[in-house]
Amino acid sequence: MNERKLPLNDWRLRAPEATEWLPARVPGCVHTDLLRNGKMKDPFYGTNEKELQWIDKQDWDYETMFDVPADVLAESGLELVFEGLDTYADVDLNDHRLFSADNMFRTWTADVKPFLLESGNKLAIRFRSPIREGLDKLQRHGFGLPAPNDDSETGGVGDKKLSMFSRKAPYHYGWDWGPRFVTSGIWRPVYLRSRSGLTIRDMFIRQDRVSPVSAQIAAVLEIETEAPWEGNLSLSSGSHRWETPVILHAGIQTVSLPAEIPAPSLWWCRGYGEPVMHAFKAAFTQAGIIAAEKTVRAGLRDIKLVRNPDTHGTSFYFELNGVPVFAKGANHVPGDSFATEMTDERYRHEIATAVESNFNMLRVWGGGIYEQDIFYELCDEYGMLVWQDFIFACSMYPGDEAFVENVRREAEDNVRRLRNHPCIALWCGNNEIDGAWAQYTEDAGWGWKKLYTAEQRGKIWADYEAVFHKTLPEVVERLIPGADYWPSSPMQALTGDHTQHATTNSTSGDIHFWSVWHASEPFENYNLNIGRFMSEYGFQSFPEYRTVRTYAAETEMELESEVMLHHQRHKSGNRLIKEYSDIYCKEPKDFPSFLYMSQVLQAEAMKMAIEAHRRRKNYCMGTLYWQINDCWPVASWSSMDYYGRWKAVQYYARKSCKDVLLSIAESEGETGFHLISDLLSPLEGSLSVRLLDFQGRLLKETSQPVSMEANTAERVFAIPTQEWIGGETAESLVLVAEFSVMSGEILDRTEYYFVPAKQLALEEPHITVTENAGAAGPSFTFTASRLAKQVYLETETEGIFSENFFDLVPGLPTTVTFRKRDDGAIPFVPAAPVGLSVRSMFDFIKR
The missing domain is CATH 2.60.120.260 (Galactose-binding domain-like)
Structure with a gap:
């Protein structure tokens, strides 16, 4: 070739x-x-x-x-x-x-x-x-x-x-x-591309049946040849090789070569196994001379969206290689208003952030772009599943013949480009359009239908169906046989009646839950509105002070200033942050302190949501918050800002998405201790619970042996809340719970308070920092004489801490390491932070 x-x-x-x-x-x-x-x-x-x-x-x-x-x-x-x-x-x-x-x-x-x-x-x-x-x-x-x-x-x-x-x-x-x-x-x-003779235009590794026992695949090749050609087609991968004779006619045609790989090394998402990739090389040879060859990479895996009727409604979860996966992660938007400004390093930083945060899925949202190749290559490499929207969002679209044909060709181009990537778990038609229009429920949706005559409504819906119920699923099925397609997110099912549209309490399909935020509902409602798969929900915060200063002068550092309002694109955003902050947080002493408080607020909201979803594992099988990134420096729902700086919520999400999570929740007079495991082996260990005051004085303690089945969630213990509080002041109490396995290793530790942060009796914590030398860079041990809430570490060096925005309980030191952001193959490398600053919530509140 x-x-x-x-x-x-x-x-x-x-x-x-x-x-x-x-x-x-x-x-x-x-x-x-x-x-x-x-x-x-x-x-x-x-x-x-x-x-x-x-x-x-x-x-x-x-x-x-x-x-x-x-x-x-x-x-x-x-x-x-x-x-x-x-x-x-x-x-x-x-x-x-x-x-x-x-x-x-x-x-x-x-x-x-x-x-x-x-x-x-x-x-x-x-x-x-x-x-x-x-x-x-x-x-x-x-x-x-x-x-x-x-x-x-x-x-x-x-x-x-x-x-x-x-x-x-x-x-x-x-x-x-x-x-x-x-x-x-x-x-x-x-x-400019030159071709002559025989050319392989496209190569797809079709995965017909994949299991740990055998992978039955086929190399499907689109060939162009100038003249009739006869020879052999071979396919090789590692030590495996397959060959067949072929006869080609002049022009473009498709040929396939089936193959079977015994006991294949499978591709797994993060947390479930290694994301093994294989190189497949196809070659056309004639008398031992190569006429054309092409190599592609693919991961062998069996992925399906499981939607089976059950006692609650209909399941909605991803099964990878026969294993149910609880999807943990976030929605992804384009990383820049100008897409070509995204460098490979910026992409790697985002995917590495997702991995560091214990995610296993990102949703490429339908209002952005079909991402660059590097995005999917990194998701393959790191084991990050991708929910891939087609690029349609929050609008109705025309459906004339030219438009639909344009969409068909667009879908073909992008499905062909991306179909060898094992990371892609689902193709979804659009974002929120089915629910916004609500064809089968007159008074539901976003009020759009009322703007149109009956004739116009009929045309708009017919145009919608032409794109999302006919064209797109046909392209997916033709080019990736057996791949799952979901018409719109959120929805319950393609039923043709009112049960098609998702609600905040649907027992089938996926849910976008926005009543917390848009409707000013309390954070506690995250515990009540839980669906089978939570594909969107979120809460806003501001970026950190140095990011805000990249777009606003010091004179604009005020919530209602012109620039601050311009960099808040939700019409009620700043008001809502302030409204929720007044409910849950202490009053900040100035505007920079409000920036900090907004991040703490967002982090607490997302912790409540993520852990509520994970406690309902098996009923709920996915939690993707809105959103991991930003396209410019702005106040938004992101967990890291435009410059890739982690907000408080990124650190919280990392903890709430741990593969073994200890989560505490109160209900009906009891404080319950929930253990959630995404591990594929059982767990045996011990749960210890201590009640301390803010000076570190031990008031009560207990321990409990715990046995857990693999890949499940369970409430393993509970205490009577008021009995444990007793005659103490709830505003000055903290529960510290630890789950450790038989070897003594602590898999998770968490703190719990009986009142919101606004009511906590915080005093000067007197934090001390000890630097510890180490071969891989220093670590820092923090102690406090009184409770230090939301300890915030800052440094001039771009990078991430092993912990940040953490609570420091007297008598329980915390040791933290730092890794700087790097543009090499290893995105975070051990380093000494420059200009380390240590503050806690006490330093930000008005006194």
Whole structure:
């Protein structure tokens, strides 16, 4: 096979009417090129976003000149490949129109053999304004469609919602956590590809039946050959090799070679086993000479979404290699408003953060992008399951023939690109649209149906079904036979009646529970509203002070300042944080202290939710909070901020997602001790419980032997609450519980308070720090003379602590290590933190 790629990276950019060309970076976009050339302000600082909305209202030209080596020019097949054009692009080569693109998520190719020159080729791309294109499509459609997160007001187009008409990242148009930057540009690689003879266009390792005993697979290859060809096709992986004779006709065709691997090494998600990957090499040979070959990597695993009727309703969980998996993790959004600014290191930092936090699943949410290859490669490498949405969210979409065909091709491109990744557990049609429209329940949903006539409603729903109930599942089944497809998240089932739509107490399907936050319900309701799989829920906080200062001057450090409101995209966000803080937290002494308190508040909320879900393991089998990351520096639901700095909730989530968790909850006058194990072997050990006052005085204690079955949850012990409190003051008491195994190793320790943090009788804790030398870097031992609540460690060095935002009980020292963030293959490496600062809640409250 002769296949070569000639990357085209030397580009320039200008507006059509401008005379000055600017150097452009490809992959990239107009906004980042303008920023690098000093033609626009920092888009994330202050309220600069508002002043930059002119960029998406005009066209932009990209241009490159290139030569073609004579031997490449002589090849029989020459095509230009554009892996991503954002979004409306007219592409010309040497003044010949090759095509016009209209989908950010498709790969575009063009046969350029007739137009190429050996030198002086000019490739020109005009990106038409996505806003003008959207306005034209809105007018042709005849009426608008709902898209509440489309920030058309900031975009300068009034109430005209345009995002749903373009196959482009919805979050570019704004969201309740992100800005509005409607980009244009060459956002994925572009290259000249030469082909001759026999070419393997695509290779899929279809997994027909996989178990620890045997993996029955097939290599499915799409072949293009210029002339009839006869020879052998071989497939090899490790020490295994399979071969068959093949006869090919001229043109494009598909051939497959079945294979069986005895006792295969399987791919497992984090916590359940090793994420073993295999290289598979296919080769076409003729008389011992290789005519074409291709290698892909795949992990052998059997993954299915199990939805079986039971006494409660219908189960909803993922079974991996025959083992039920409790999914622990978060929702993922694009890591930058400008997707090409995401480096490999930033991706690795996020996936490594998920692993450090004991996650085993991330949901790629439908309002962003189909992620870059590196994202899925890292999830494969680290054993991180992926719930993959198709890119549709919180809007109704047109369903004309051209739109549906565009979606079909988009789905084919991305399913083909991603289907060898073992990390992908589920393909989901969209985010929240079924529930928002609520076709079968007149007064349910988000009130959208009432905006339309009966005729319009009929068309809108028919268009919805054409995309999500027909086109997308057909593509998935055809290209990945047997893979699971879920039409919308959340929903109960595809029933065609009111039982299709999810509610906050559904006993089937998945649930997005937002009454805590949007409806101002108390945190305690996380304990009451538990479904079979909690695929969204969340609570906001601000990022830390140094992150806030990257977008706000000191004069703007106030909750209702213009900049602070601009970097809070939920219309009631700052008010809600303050409202909940007043209920659960002590009054902060100043605004920087409020930033800290907001993180503590968020952490406590998510701890309550995650642990409530895990205590109901077997009934509930998944907890994915909203959201792990941010696309710009902002107050949001994220657990790490735009710069990758862990908020308090990331440290809390790491503890609440431990593979063996000890969780404490009160009910009906008892304080119950719950043990949750995701281990695949039984546990035997001991539970110890101590009641102490805030000076560390032991008031009561008990211990209990514990036996646990594998992969389950159980309330293993309980105490009568009031009897244990006795005549003591609840505001000055802490329960400390530990679960240890027979060897004496403590698998988990946790603290529990009988009153909210607001009521705790905190005094100056007098924290002392002892530095301990170590071969892998220093550790730090912390002690206190009185309870130190939410001990907050800061350092100038970017990285993570082994513990942070922890409670320090007198007499129970805590030792902490630090690892700095690194851009190598190991994302966190031991180091000494620079400028270590130690504070607790007492330092932040108004006294």
